[in-house]
Amino acid sequence: EAAKLDAFDNHERVWHGRDEERGLNAIVAIHNTVLGPGLGGTRVWPHETFEAALTDVLRLSRGMTFKSAVAGMDFGGGKALIIANSKTDKTPALLEAYAEMLIALNGQYFTGEDVGFTVADADFLRERTPNVTGTTVGGSGNPSPVTAHGVFLGIKAALKHRGVATLDGVHVAVQGLGSVGWTLCEKLHAEGARLSVTDIDAARMEQAKDAFGATPVALDDILKVNADVFAPCALGGVLSAETIPLLGAKIVAGAANNPLVRHEDARLLMERGVLYAPDYVINAGGLLNVAAELAPGGYDREATMAKVAKIPETLADIFARAEAQKRPTNDVAAEIAFERINAARQR
Numbered sequence: 217e218a219a220k221l222d223a224f225d226n227h228e229r230v231w232h233g234r235d236e237e238r239g240l241n242a243i244v245a246i247h248n249t250v251l252g253p254g255l256g257g258t259r260v261w262p263h264e265t266f267e268a269a270l271t272d273v274l275r276l277s278r279g280m281t282f283k284s285a286v287a288g289m290d291f292g293g294g295k296a297l298i299i300a301n302s303k304t305d306k307t308p309a310l311l312e313a314y315a316e317m318l319i320a321l322n323g324q325y326f327t328g329e330d331v332g333f334t335v336a337d338a339d340f341l342r343e344r345t346p347n348v349t350g351t352t353v354g355g356s357g358n359p360s361p362v363t364a365h366g367v368f369l370g371i372k373a374a375l376k377h378r379g380v381a382t383l384d385g386v387h388v389a390v391q392g393l394g395s396v397g398w399t400l401c402e403k404l405h406a407e408g409a410r411l412s413v414t415d416i417d418a419a420r421m422e423q424a425k426d427a428f429g430a431t432p433v434a435l436d437d438i439l440k441v442n443a444d445v446f447a448p449c450a451l452g453g454v455l456s457a458e459t460i461p462l463l464g465a466k467i468v469a470g471a472a473n474n475p476l477v478r479h480e481d482a483r484l485l486m487e488r489g490v491l492y493a494p495d496y497v498i499n500a501g502g503l504l505n506v507a508a509e510l511a512p513g514g515y516d517r518e519a520t521m522a523k524v525a526k527i528p529e530t531l532a533d534i535f536a537r538a539e540a541q542k543r544p545t546n547d548v549a550a551e552i553a554f555e556r557i558n559a560a561r562q563r
């Protein structure tokens with residue numbers, strides 16, 4: 217599997233856009249366009265080094281290739297990263313410069329929301345370039361609630377695989393109470409789940425305590441919570457050879473892209489008896505939603521939600537195959553993606 221994954225390590229194109237005057241330092245990465253044009257959100261994050269930003273965007277764009285392929289969509293993998301603090305640096309001038317970069321790419325990359333990049337930002341760009349999804353005008357709006365819905369259904373699929381038929385009394389540890397994490401908490405709470413939560417924003421934790429009776433947990437302790445499910449909904453890189461032994465839950469199912477430091481870490485989870493819902497399978501709802509805008513005839517919410525409703529079926533199939541073949545779930549998911557991309561390549 218590692219060799220097959222390595223064959224998918226090469227990106228087709230990577231662009232670096234710099235405009236010092238307007239504060240833009242951005243990378244756009246297109247991983248693979250065999251199935252269609254590169255589609256994936258723009259992340260705004262103040263990485264300390266260019267290398268860290270590059271690693272992040274390369275991993276994210278690669279994940280988008282797999283996400284589209286498993287979800288049966290005709291898009292390739294792409295992602296952008298603006299190295300900036302979204303709260304302090306994201307000025308109209310910076311976004312203007314970024315819009316110019318997208319225009320120069322001339323339709324090779326379609327973008328949308330991600331961490332630090334909001335619907336308002338997408339709307340701002342959409343006035344300047346057509347290659348933006350997740351907009352309010354002529355678009356499908358914020359994809360996060362749809363992502364959260366898919367993750368919610370995916371958590372239920374994982375519990376079902378483990379013989380648990382209801383969320384009532386199930387304990388979920390949620391890391392990150394942002395756009396997706398918060399909506400996920402709403403859904404879990406409405407069906408009787410018990411929540412432990414954390415966020416670098418302490419006020420958010422207090423709000424979750426009030427809204428859902430959630431138990432606030434220190435940042436470093438969320439992994440250790442003796443919950444039924446750990447739902448990573450912040451950034452990636454939280455599960456590694458160092459942290460997996462600390463994990464309290466027996467299911468990992470959340471929205472975060474790349475929660476595993478290495479693909480191989482899923483084997484460590486398997487060996488500990490932890491069921492892992494592969495990130496790009498469970499969190500595909502947002503991509504399904506924004507991609508629908510680009511379909512002939514435009515956005516159709518009902519058809520999109522029908523596709524999102526298939527996420528738990530796909531996961532159930534992956535869980536069953538992984539168990540029968542004694543393989544990590546992300547190996548099985550990657551295989552589904554390879555098969556689709558390779559079949560398209562041979563056509």
Ligand code: NAD
Nearest residue numbers: 331359360363392393394395396415416450471472473502
């Ligand atoms: P967001 O920026 O709205 O929320 C992220 C939250 O995580 C914030 O509240 C932030 O304070 C918190 N956070 C950051 N670092 C943390 C840490 N170390 N510990 C605890 N909390 C921390 O982002 P979002 O849109 O909710 O996305 C969350 C994750 O889901 C990201 O990894 C994103 O790539 C992934 N994702 C999002 C979508 C979508 O539709 N928004 C789709 C697919 C995947």
